[in-house]
Each structure stands twice: as C-alpha cells, then as structure tokens.
Amino acid sequence: MRRILTIAKYDTKIMLKVKEALFWNMAFPIILMLLFAAIFSGGGSITIDIGILDQDNTELSQAIVDIFNSTNVTKVVILDSNETLYNMLKKRDLNAYIIIPEGFGANITSGRQATIDVYIDNTDPNTADITRGIIQGVIDRFNEMSREIIEGFLLRTGRVNQSMIGFMRTYAETINLDIEPVVGTENIQYKEFLLTGIIAYGFLFSSMVSATASIVNEKKAGTIKRLILTPVRPIEILLGKTFGALLLTLIYTALVFAVGLPTLQPKIYLNIPDLLIVVVLGSLCGISIGLIISALSKTPEGASGFAIVLGIFLQWFIGIWFPLELLPDYLRILTDYIPMKRALDVIRGILLYGESIALYLNEIMYLSIFIIIVYAVGAAILSKSLSTI
Amino acid sequence: MYALEAIEIIKVYGQTRVLDKVTIRVNAGEIYGLLGPNGAGKSTLMEIILGLRRQDSGTVKIFGVETRNRDFDKKLVGYVPQDHLLYENLSGIDNIKYFAGLYGVPRKAFKERLDSLKNFLELDDNILKKDVVKLSGGQRRRVALAASLIADPKIIIMDEPTTGLDPNIRRDFWRLITDLNKEGKTILLSTHYMEEADELCDRVSIIDRGRILVTGAPDDLKKQYGGEESIILRLKSRYLDHAQMLFEDMGGSIVANEYIKIPGLNEVDIPRVKKSLDETGIPVEGIEVRRPTLEDVFINLTGRRLVEE
Numbered sequence: 001m002r003r004i005l006t007i008a009k010y011d012t013k014i015m016l017k018v019k020e021a022l023f024w025n026m027a028f029p030i031i032l033m034l035l036f037a038a039i040f041s042g043g044g045s046i047t048i049d050i051g052i053l054d055q056d057n058t059e060l061s062q063a064i065v066d067i068f069n070s071t072n073v074t075k076v077v078i079l080d081s082n083e084t085l086y087n088m089l090k091k092r093d094l095n096a097y098i099i100i101p102e103g104f105g106a107n108i109t110s111g112r113q114a115t116i117d118v119y120i121d122n123t124d125p126n127t128a129d130i131t132r133g134i135i136q137g138v139i140d141r142f143n144e145m146s147r148e149i150i151e152g153f154l155l156r157t158g159r160v161n162q163s164m165i166g167f168m169r170t171y172a173e174t175i176n177l178d179i180e181p182v183v184g185t186e187n188i189q190y191k192e193f194l195l196t197g198i199i200a201y202g203f204l205f206s207s208m209v210s211a212t213a214s215i216v217n218e219k220k221a222g223t224i225k226r227l228i229l230t231p232v233r234p235i236e237i238l239l240g241k242t243f244g245a246l247l248l249t250l251i252y253t254a255l256v257f258a259v260g261l262p263t264l265q266p267k268i269y270l271n272i273p274d275l276l277i278v279v280v281l282g283s284l285c286g287i288s289i290g291l292i293i294s295a296l297s298k299t300p301e302g303a304s305g306f307a308i309v310l311g312i313f314l315q316w317f318i319g320i321w322f323p324l325e326l327l328p329d330y331l332r333i334l335t336d337y338i339p340m341k342r343a344l345d346v347i348r349g350i351l352l353y354g355e356s357i358a359l360y361l362n363e364i365m366y367l368s369i370f371i372i373i374v375y376a377v378g379a380a381i382l383s384k385s386l387s388t389i
Numbered sequence: 390m391y392a393l394e395a396i397e398i399i400k401v402y403g404q405t406r407v408l409d410k411v412t413i414r415v416n417a418g419e420i421y422g423l424l425g426p427n428g429a430g431k432s433t434l435m436e437i438i439l440g441l442r443r444q445d446s447g448t449v450k451i452f453g454v455e456t457r458n459r460d461f462d463k464k465l466v467g468y469v470p471q472d473h474l475l476y477e478n479l480s481g482i483d484n485i486k487y488f489a490g491l492y493g494v495p496r497k498a499f500k501e502r503l504d505s506l507k508n509f510l511e512l513d514d515n516i517l518k519k520d521v522v523k524l525s526g527g528q529r530r531r532v533a534l535a536a537s538l539i540a541d542p543k544i545i546i547m548d549e550p551t552t553g554l555d556p557n558i559r560r561d562f563w564r565l566i567t568d569l570n571k572e573g574k575t576i577l578l579s580t581h582y583m584e585e586a587d588e589l590c591d592r593v594s595i596i597d598r599g600r601i602l603v604t605g606a607p608d609d610l611k612k613q614y615g616g617e618e619s620i621i622l623r624l625k626s627r628y629l630d631h632a633q634m635l636f637e638d639m640g641g642s643i644v645a646n647e648y649i650k651i652p653g654l655n656e657v658d659i660p661r662v663k664k665s666l667d668e669t670g671i672p673v674e675g676i677e678v679r680r681p682t683l684e685d686v687f688i689n690l691t692g693r694r695l696v697e698e
Contacts, residue, residue, distance in 0.1 A: 002490065003493070006490030006491060010479065010483065014476055017478040018478055221474070221476075221477070223475070225468075225470065226468065227491070228441060231462075231464060231491070231492060231493065
C-alpha cells in the first residue's frame with residue numbers, strides 16, 4: 001500500500017506542477033463556468049413573455065393564471081382578444097400565448113377532459129424549448145394543486161357537501177390537460193445548471209486525460225523503465241496512478257465549489273457524502289477510459305491526443321454546458337450510454353433537487369459495472385505492457 | 390558465485406540477431422566493462438540483464454538467482470541509465486524520495502543514506518531543492534546516481550553513464566565510479582569510450598554486432614591484440630614521402646596522410662630516429678611513442694574503428 005500511495009502522491013505532485021495542464025484541466029473550466037454564468041444568467045433567471053386569454057374566467061382558470069404570475073421566469077400579459085395575442089406573437093412581443101377556453105373549469109369539475117391551447121413562437125428553437133418547459137412546469141404544478149382546488153371550489157359553490165368529497169377522492173381521475181407534449185425543464189437557473197455540470201468536466205479532463213497522460217508520459221520520458229526496475233508490481237503502478245488522477249479530480253471539484261459557491265451563490269443542496277460517492281464513481285469511469293486509451297494506443301502522442309479530443313467531444317454530450325433535451329432524439333438516446341452523463345444526472349439530482357443517491361441505484365449500478373469491466377480490461381492490457389518495455 | 394551472469398543470451402529482432410549467444414560473468418566487487426560501438430548490442434544486453442526486455446533464450450542470474458524468478462530481489466540492482474530518466478518536474482530531493490518510497494527504504498535508513506550520498510556525490514541542498522529540469526547535465530547525473538543508490542544496491546548497472554558529458558565532468562564521474570567500487574559495489578558499465586573502459590574496468594568484454602569478441606583485463610587485451618608500440622612522427626606534408634623512404638627498412642609508413650608510424654620502437658629509439666631526420670634536414674613537428682589502446686584492439690579484431698568518423 002505504501003508504494004501505491006507513494007506513486008499517487010508524486011503523480012499528483014507532478015501533475016500539479018505542470019502549469020499548462022493545470023490551467024487547461026482546472027483553471028480553464030472554472031473560468032468558463034464564471035464566464036458562461038455571467039453571460040447566460042444575467043444575474044437572474046430567463047424571462048418568458050406569455051399572453052393569456054382567459055375565456056373561462058372561473059376560479060380554476062384563474063388558478064392557472066396565478067401560477068404563471070407566481071413564477072419568477074414568466075411575465076404574464078392578460079388580453080381579451082385572440083387576434084391581439086396572435087399579432088403580438090407574430091411581432092415577437094410574446095414567446096407564447098395560452099387560451100383557456102370557456103368550459104375549462106366546468107370540464108374539470110365534472111370529471112371531463114379539460115383543454116387549454118398553447119401557441120409558441122418557434123423562431124428560436126432554444127427559447128421555444130425553454131418556453132415549452134416552463135409551461136409544462138406550470139401545468140404540472142396545476143395538476144398537483146388541482147384536486148385541492150376542485151374540492152375547495154365544489155365545497156364553496158355548494159355543488160357537493162363534505163360527505164361527497166370522500167367518495168370523490170376514490171373515483172376522481174387526475175386531470176388531463178390536452179396540451180402539446182413538451183420537454184420538461186425544471187425552474188433552475190443556468191448558474192446552478194453550469195456549476196453542477198462543470199464537476200463532470202473533471203471526469204473528462206482531470207480523470208480521463210490526466211490518467212492517460214500520466215501513463216503515456218512515463219513511457220515517452222522513459223521513466224517507466226525506472227519504475228519497472230523497482231520492486232513495484234505493474235498493478236501497483238496502475239493503482240497508484242488511479243489514486244493520483246482521483247485525487248486530482250477531488251481537488252478540482254473542491255476548487256469548483258470554492259470558486260463557484262461564493263461567486264455564483266447557487267441554490268443547491270450540498271449533500272457532500274452522496275456527492276463524494278458519485279464524484280469518485282464518475283472519476284473512476286474517466287480513469288478507466290484513460291487506461292484503455294493508454295493500453296491501445298501505439299504512441300504516447302497518439303494516446304494523449306486521442307484522450308484530449310475525446311474529452312473535448314464528450315463534454316458536449318454529457319450535459320455540462322446545455323440541457324441534453326436540446327439534442328435531437330437519436331443523439332439523446334446515445335448520450336445515455338456515456339457513464340459520465342449518468343454520473344452527472346445523479347450529481348444534479350443530489351445538488352439541484354436535494355435527492356438522495358439511493359434514488360439512483362440504476363445509475364450507480366451502471367457506473368460500477370462500467371468501471372469494473374473497463375478498468376479490468378485496461379489494467380490487464382497495461383500490466384502486461386508494463387512488465388517489460 | 391558470480392555477482393552477475395548472463396549466459397548464452399540470444400535476442401532476435403525480425404531477421405536480425407542483435408545478441409548471439411552472449412555470455413558475460415561479473416565477479417563480485419569488480420568493475421566490468423562492455424565496450425563496443427553504437428549498435429553493437431550493449432544496451433539490449435543491459436536491458437535484458439535488468440529485465441526490461443525478454444531474451445529469446447539464455448539465462449540471467451544475479452548472485453545465483455535467476456532474475457525471472459519470483460524470489461529475485463530487485464533491491465540488489467541499481468540502474469544508472471544513459472539519459473538520466475528522472476522526473477523533470479520534481480525536485481532532485483523529491484526524485485530521490487520517490488524512489489526510496491518505491492524501494493521501501495525505511496525513513497531512518499533513508500535519512501542516513503541520503504546524508505551519506507549528499508556527501509559522496511557532492512550534492513548540496515541548493516541542487517536538491519531545484520526541479521530537475523533546471524539542473525545542469527552533471528548535476529542531473531549525480532541526482533540520478535543518488536536515486537539509483539538510495540536503496541543501497543549491491544550491483545550497479547550503468548548504461549553509457551558519461552555519454553554527453555563534457556570531459557571534465559566525465560573525469561569527475563569516473564572518480565565517483567571508482568569510489569563506489571571501493572565501497573564494495575560491483576559495477577557493470579557499457580561504454581563506447583575506450584579510455585573509459587581502459588581507465589575504470591578490471592575486465593572488459595569487447596562486443597560487436599551482437600557477439601562478444603574477447604574478454605579480459607584491458608592491459609592483457611592490449612598486449613594480446615593491440616599490436617606493438619610505435620613511434621609517431623608528425624611532419625609537414627611535403628616531407629612525408631621523404632621520411633617514409635628514410636625509415637622504409639624499419640617498417641615506417643605514412644598513416645592517413647598525416648604522420649609516419651614506425652612500429653616496434655619506443656622511447657629508447659627516439660634519439661636515433663631524431664638523428665636520422667636531422668642528418669637529412671627533415672624538420673620534425675612532433676615525435677611521440679604510441680602504445681596500443683583498446684581502440685587498437687578493436688581495430689585489429691574488426692578492421693573498423695570503435696567510433697566511426
């Protein structure tokens with residue numbers, strides 16, 4: 001164990017002393033995080049202009065308007081003409097408008113299907129996606145609240161008495177709103193999204209690229225000869241280097257929080273023990289891929305180059321910089337196989353929604369199996385190549 | 390028991406046999422040299438002895454234990470490579486500490502050993518605190534040597550340890566090698582510098598094209614294969630032909646259109662040669678006695694120079 005820790009200690013020391021690598025692996029993503037947060041957050045949330053035509057004018061339709069008004073991401077304009085709304089949308093004064101038709105409230109209270117019509121400006125697909133997400137969020141919230149509203153409404157209007165409510169609870173279906181299916185996004189500001197995403201950047205660069213570089217640089221500089229000549233076994237060399245890259249990723253993650261928390265002041269649930277488990281797993285995924293790259297590449301330059309290109313490529317497909325919902329379906333399905341994406345999903349669940357890691361057993365299993373298989377294959381090939389030069 | 394034995398080593402790359410049944414046996418406490426030109430197979434043999442490469446056949450034993458054996462104790466062997474092979478971004482002391490950790494040197498023993506090495510290799514704290522990348526060539530060699538010696542190996546294998554060093558630093562390094570040997574270390578060194586082998590080694594194997602040509606003490610090899618002593622006359626080129634005619638019956642000949650070589654003569658014959666030149670009015674620019682060197686041994690055995698121009 002002493003040998004493994006010795007390798008880990010000095011490997012980390014070497015990596016921390018290479019200023020260029022330190023900049024690109026640690027400082028650069030944090031600078032980007034601050035820059036992007038400043039550009040895209042604008043110090044507050046995105047504001048979506050939504051027009052509402054309430055033709056129903058009941059307590060239930062008013063509840064929808066109230067929910068829209070209560071969010072800090074929408075600016076609601078109440079209008080009385082369909083034509084006015086359409087013209088405003090055309091002139092891009094609105095991002096979307098909603099018509100709550102007459103009979104909406106009655107349909108709900110009588111258990112029939114209720115419908116609202118949503119019209120979205122699709123000129124900018126990104127904004128359109130965000131708009132859909134926000135509207136879906138409001139509708140979801142309405143769905144959650146509706147049962148109590150209906151009950152209250154029916155009691156107040158005298159249409160039912162208290163004894164009937166118990167009976168209603170047994171048969172009343174959840175209210176379905178006939179709205180265009182949309183991609184859901186939670187009401188999260190970009191700075192929180194970015195802060196959590198940038199942690200996964202470490203899985204690619206502090207873990208994957210550093211692990212690759214650590215092994216291939218030894219071969220390139222010839223120092224691997226000296227390591228082989230010591231009593232250290234090849235597997236100890238690999239474990240030492242794994243711990244080194246892991247330590248580097250933990251330092252990087254700590255740095256992200258040290259800079260990100262005071263500057264961005266994100267609203268996150270800081271569950272350190274759960275986060276630590278996922279960061280370790282995500283980092284080990286990156287390190288495992290790094291081992292495979294080192295094992296299969298013919299030249300040190302080729303290995304380093306490939307790891308960097310893969311890191312640059314993967315960062316766009318694991319959800320660091322933007323929601324993967326923006327990707328076309330076929331790409332989004334593929335991203336689900338990337339282990340670092342799964343790790344990031346869990347990180348966001350923990351940090352953004354305050355969820356426990358226990359809710360993500362499937363993801364944890366996926367990550368663990370990936371690590372065991374890929375690390376074992378990489379270690380087997382590398383151990384063989386490390387026994388002689 | 391030999392300190393080191395490489396027996397009948399064969400190594401083939403493609404169609405080329407880079408080592409052809411090479412055998413060397415190094416006694417404990419001696420400095421043993423592998424002398425040969427670049428590409429002779431020295432480094433390959435060193436790497437096979439160290440276990441860095443696998444031989445196609447043959448056996449390597451260190452103090453009687455096969456190096457492939459699980460019981461073989463790697464701490465017995467220290468390695469001083471041609472290019473120092475240190476971690477450039479670490480300081481000298483960190484490099485030494487790193488290897489001490491890998492060899493499992495206990496803390497107390499490390500301190501004692503480091504103090505002794507600092508003294509022996511003239512390494513002060515100023516050098517040791519600097520990153521290796523900032524050290525001079527000679528300082529790097531000393532740090533590399535310290536890293537190799539920190540586990541106190543019994544045998545030190547040096548692969549062309551002075552290549553690339555300037556002559557003064559090379560001489561300092563020779564002194565260190567001799568001192569290490571006096572401390573009881575067995576040393577196997579490869580070199581293509583014949584002076585180095587001549588000056589340092591108790592025994593030398595001359596290797597060429599993957600085969601050991603001869604093995605023995607440098608003086609014995611020179612006596613046996615180096616040819617006779619000779620007198621060398623340095624003259625202006627216009628007098629070379631005349632001088633050759635003058636010493637023709639003594640075997641005098643023009644060498645490389647630069648000087649006259651008269652074989653079989655030594656210091657005793659210089660006055661006689663000088664007198665002959667004076668009598669014929671040939672001015673002499675220089676006169677010296679040349680004794681056979683390991684270079685001559687190599688030339689006589691292979692027909693080629695050790696270091697090709």
